[in-house]
Amino acid sequence: xxxxxxxxMLGNEAIARGLLESGCEITTSYPGTPSSEILSSFIDQKRxxxxxxxxxxxxxxxxxxxxAYAGAMTGLRAAVSMKQVGLNVASDPLMSAAYMGTKxxxxxxxxxxxxxxxxxxxxxxxxxxxxxxxxVLDPESPRQAKEMIATAYAISExxxxxxxxxxxxxxxxxxxxxQPETIPASERVADFEKNPARWAxxxxxxxxxxxxxxxxxxxxxxxADTAPVRVNxxxxxxxxxxxxxxxAGHAKEIxxxxxxxETVPLYQVLQPFPLHQEFIARLIGKYEEILIIExxxxxxxxxxxxxHRTRGKLTGRVPRVGELxxxxxxxxxxxxxxxxxDKTETPSVPGRxxxxxxxxxxxxxxxxxxxxxxxxxxxxxxxxxxxxxNLGAVDTVLCMGAAIGQAAGFYHSYKHREKRxxxxxxxxxxxxxxxxxxxxxxxxAQKVRFVLVILDNRTTAMTGNQPTPAxxxxxxxxxxxxxxxxxxxxxxxCREQDPYQMDAFIELVGEAVAFSRxxxxxxxxxxxxxxxxxxxxxxxxxxxxxxxxxxxxxxxYCIQRFECPALSMEGDKVRIDKMLCNGCGICLSVCPKxxxxxx
Amino acid sequence: MLEQQIIISGxxxxxxxxxxxxxxEAAIQKGHSVLTAETHGMAxxxxxxxxxxxxxxxxxxxxxxxxADGLLALKADNFLQHGMYLKNSGWTVVNGxxxxxxxxxGTAYRADADAVACKLGAPRSVNLVLLGAALGMxxxxxxCSIEDIRTVLTGRFGNKKDLLKASHQALEKGFETxxx
Numbered sequence: 001x002x003x004x005x006x007x008x009m010l011g012n013e014a015i016a017r018g019l020l021e022s023g024c025e026i027t028t029s030y031p032g033t034p035s036s037e038i039l040s041s042f043i044d045q046k047r048x049x050x051x052x053x054x055x056x057x058x059x060x061x062x063x064x065x066x067x068a069y070a071g072a073m074t075g076l077r078a079a080v081s082m083k084q085v086g087l088n089v090a091s092d093p094l095m096s097a098a099y100m101g102t103k104x105x106x107x108x109x110x111x112x113x114x115x116x117x118x119x120x121x122x123x124x125x126x127x128x129x130x131x132x133x134x135x136v137l138d139p140e141s142p143r144q145a146k147e148m149i150a151t152a153y154a155i156s157e158x159x160x161x162x163x164x165x166x167x168x169x170x171x172x173x174x175x176x177x178x179q180p181e182t183i184p185a186s187e188r189v190a191d192f193e194k195n196p197a198r199w200a201x202x203x204x205x206x207x208x209x210x211x212x213x214x215x216x217x218x219x220x221x222x223x224a225d226t227a228p229v230r231v232n233x234x235x236x237x238x239x240x241x242x243x244x245x246x247x248a249g250h251a252k253e254i255x256x257x258x259x260x261x262e263t264v265p266l267y268q269v270l271q272p273f274p275l276h277q278e279f280i281a282r283l284i285g286k287y288e289e290i291l292i293i294e295x296x297x298x299x300x301x302x303x304x305x306x307x308h309r310t311r312g313k314l315t316g317r318v319p320r321v322g323e324l325x326x327x328x329x330x331x332x333x334x335x336x337x338x339x340x341x342d343k344t345e346t347p348s349v350p351g352r353x354x355x356x357x358x359x360x361x362x363x364x365x366x367x368x369x370x371x372x373x374x375x376x377x378x379x380x381x382x383x384x385x386x387x388x389x390n391l392g393a394v395d396t397v398l399c400m401g402a403a404i405g406q407a408a409g410f411y412h413s414y415k416h417r418e419k420r421x422x423x424x425x426x427x428x429x430x431x432x433x434x435x436x437x438x439x440x441x442x443x444x445a446q447k448v449r450f451v452l453v454i455l456d457n458r459t460t461a462m463t464g465n466q467p468t469p470a471x472x473x474x475x476x477x478x479x480x481x482x483x484x485x486x487x488x489x490x491x492x493x494c495r496e497q498d499p500y501q502m503d504a505f506i507e508l509v510g511e512a513v514a515f516s517r518x519x520x521x522x523x524x525x526x527x528x529x530x531x532x533x534x535x536x537x538x539x540x541x542x543x544x545x546x547x548x549x550x551x552x553x554x555x556x557y558c559i560q561r562f563e564c565p566a567l568s569m570e571g572d573k574v575r576i577d578k579m580l581c582n583g584c585g586i587c588l589s590v591c592p593k594x595x596x597x598x599x
Numbered sequence: 600m601l602e603q604q605i606i607i608s609g610x611x612x613x614x615x616x617x618x619x620x621x622x623x624e625a626a627i628q629k630g631h632s633v634l635t636a637e638t639h640g641m642a643x644x645x646x647x648x649x650x651x652x653x654x655x656x657x658x659x660x661x662x663x664x665x666x667a668d669g670l671l672a673l674k675a676d677n678f679l680q681h682g683m684y685l686k687n688s689g690w691t692v693v694n695g696x697x698x699x700x701x702x703x704x705g706t707a708y709r710a711d712a713d714a715v716a717c718k719l720g721a722p723r724s725v726n727l728v729l730l731g732a733a734l735g736m737x738x739x740x741x742x743c744s745i746e747d748i749r750t751v752l753t754g755r756f757g758n759k760k761d762l763l764k765a766s767h768q769a770l771e772k773g774f775e776t777x778x779x
Contacts, residue, residue, distance in 0.1 A: 005627075006627055007627070008620065008623050008624050008627055008633065010637075033639055033640035033641070034639060034640065117638070117640060117641075117642070118639070118640030118641045118642070140658070141634070141658070141660070170636055170660055170661065173636065173637045173638070173639050174634060174635060174636050174637070174660035175619075175620070175623055175633070175634070175635040175637070176632075176633065176634050176635075176660075177623075177626075177627045177631075177632055177633050246659070246660070248658075249658040249659040249660065250658075250659040250661065252658040252659070253657060253658055253659045325661065325663075326659050326661050326662075326663045327663045327664055330663060344664035344665045344683055345683065346664065346683055347679055347680060347682075347683060349676075349679045349680045351646060351647030351680055352610055352645065352646050352647045353645075353646055354611065354641050354642055354643075354644040354645055354646035355644060355645040355646075356644065357612075357644060357645070384644065386641075387641075387644065462640070462641060462644075463640070565645050579713070579717070579722045
């Protein structure tokens with residue numbers, strides 16, 4: 001990419017660009033909204049520039065972390081990116097890497113999702129940085145996120161410590177005009193210096209490393225380059241506003257719009273942990289009231305040991321849950337400044353709920369599962385197929401891989417009862433690799449009587465069609481074979497079937513249920529590629545044109561049980577929306593009255 | 600200094616993100632600063648999708664209620680949900696297909712983008728048709744013109760002649776709707 005002028009960059013692209021400009025050579029990730037485009041954009045830009053190094057989608061965040069961290073141990077610059085719940089998975093190496101420190105700069109990018117928009121929790125990765133005792137930077141915008149990558153590498157190498165960058169959805173998925181800078185030629189070579197006292201430290205040495213870590217944090221809490229910034233130098237007043245992340249961007253506009261720019265001193269925290277000690281003392285000494293606005297946990301606020309002047313989430317002034325939308329911040333700021341705030345009535349119109357795409361193979365699988373085992377407990381997992389909820393074929397969603405662990409838990413809870421429910425777990429291919437395999441091995445060892453349906457659509461669909469270990473890099477099956485893996489786990493019933501062949505698929509699920517009742521785990525691999533993954537666009541069967549016959553009595557069975565977006569009621573009959581219909585033809589097998597037929 | 604705040608909303612799969620990008624790139628081309636906030640992830644699977652577009656010296660990517668200059672609604676019922684972002688003087692261009700039963704105030708402009716796109720044999724070009732309609736209808740109050748968007752499309756699809764031709768055509772058909 002030549003340096004033309006400013007270009008429009010998604011926050012995640014800006015972060016990727018920042019990594020390239022900082023000479024990062026090892027980049028790994030596991031996809032998860034809102035972080036996914038960081039690595040895909042890095043790989044794109046890298047290809048165009050013939051940039052050296054290694055980039056990959058790893059099987060999960062823990063493995064991704066370990067690969068990138070080892071790269072940093074050799075002196076190269078490395079980064080791992082993930083969403084906030086992914087950091088939970090990577091928390092084991094995180095806590096330990098903080099003690100051992102780093103040689104080449106090591107940046108952990110953990111994207112939070114206040115709202116939440118596309119996540120199980122609203123957890124704050126900055127708390128994880130606190131728990132691990134590593135510094136964390138909190139960008140307000142795509143532009144600042146890119147700049148902070150350079151800062152993160154500088155402090156990572158100066159203090160020999162992993163550094164976290166914590167963008168939120170509104171940074172990752174904002175776009176901004178950004179000036180690209182030059183990308184330096186790589187001068188580093190991997191050079192791992194053996195030092196078992198550090199890299200393989202026993203508890204005795206860990207104690208020493210812990211002491212060193214504390215010293216690093218103390219120094220970082222006084223480090224000038226990451227100190228909070230006074231935004232409106234000229235403002236003076238008795239009440240100060242302290243902000244970080246995207247709340248800073250909102251606050252700057254709101255103070256101007258409400259005429260408070262001259263009267264409310266505004267401070268932007270760049271490094272919420274460790275918070276600069278001199279800053280805390282100065283504010284406590286200077287202001288009557290300090291309003292602290294940050295997402296999503298009170299990380300800055302709780303570091304003010306003397307809280308009789310602070311207002312924020314801990315005091316109830318700022319809401320503890322949900323995204324801090326700019327209108328919410330305006331309301332809070334107005335309350336503090338003694339201004340009236342006219343709240344705009346927000347209509348209570350429910351938006352459209354998300355749904356599986358028309359033609360999605362998961363829809364066929366879920367319909368068949370309910371047909372084959374209508375009274376089963378359906379445990380499921382994280383991915384597009386969570387939307388099996390809409391078909392009544394998903395009862396539980398906990399976290400990555402939990403479909404299998406929870407299926408086992410339900411089985412053990414019911415196993416001494418006279419009547420046991422059937423249990424059917426559904427999990428996607430990528431999620432099975434991520435966290436399903438250990439749970440499946442455990443279920444085999446414990447003879448858990450359940451059916452596992454692996455929804456193998458040859459992609460990580462929800463997050464933008466990233467590859468999986470089964471797909472390798474391209475459409476060729478160069479990767480790991482799921483059936484072989486399942487057999488290797490010791491499962492005695494493992495069969496594959498395309499769910500587009502509805503009758504055969506229902507029969508197979510029925511067989512698997514019967515097997516599981518007597519023998520333990522049975523696995524069905526539902527094989528049909530994702531219909532929106534461009535890699536597979538030429539592999540789908542020819543489109544089937546369908547129509548609704550006059551015999552349709554409007555019983556709504558297809559709409560409720562199949563829930564295809566192309567099917568809706570028009571008057572007293574079902575109508576097929578030709579703009580939405582994908583021509584999969586599955587609905588031909590759905591109508592109990594055979595009123596949907598080929599055209 | 601020019602300041603414009605525009606909401607673009609619709610349903611996942613309609614191409615809300617795409618036209619947001621076209622407008623944002625047009626802004627940069629004209630030398631303006633730009634910030635957007637977008638919907639990604641699960642909602643893109645057919646759920647409600649909204650983009651905030653802010654052209655000018657802004658620091659927040661999001662538009663506060665009653666601050667938007669304009670609303671581009673790719674589904675008529677999005678107006679009910681997102682109309683509250685509009686200023687009193689704000690404009691609306693809404694994809695008002697014949698079967699939409701939503702009541703939309705008199706100041707709003709309706710274009711049957713679904714019908715135009717279907718007639719073009721390109722049902723997925725609804726987004727460009729509606730953008731074209733907005734550019735035709737709001738020529739005096741939008742920060743960019745149909746020529747600016749044509750230039751952005753040419754920059755994007757320059758080496759894909761068929762795609763470029765089809766996108767220009769969708770944009771123009773939309774643009775023309777406001778003359779009838």
